[in-house]
Amino acid sequence: MLKGRERINCSICNDRIGDFKYEAMPQWNISGFLCSKCYSKKISEHYIKQNPEEKKLK
DSSP, rough: OOOOOOBOTTTTTOBBBOOOOEEGGGOOOOEEEEEEEHHHHHHHHHHHHHHHHHHOOO
């Protein structure tokens, strides 16, 4: 399995993170790593806040 590597949980949803872990942006004030699902959600929220015109398109 994962010899020599510890298992890491997502800082938001607490699910186990697979082979690839994402680092939170400093603006989010989240310590630790994120799973792909939570990272995608946070990055979308971040850029919608940065660009409000995009919000109108949805």
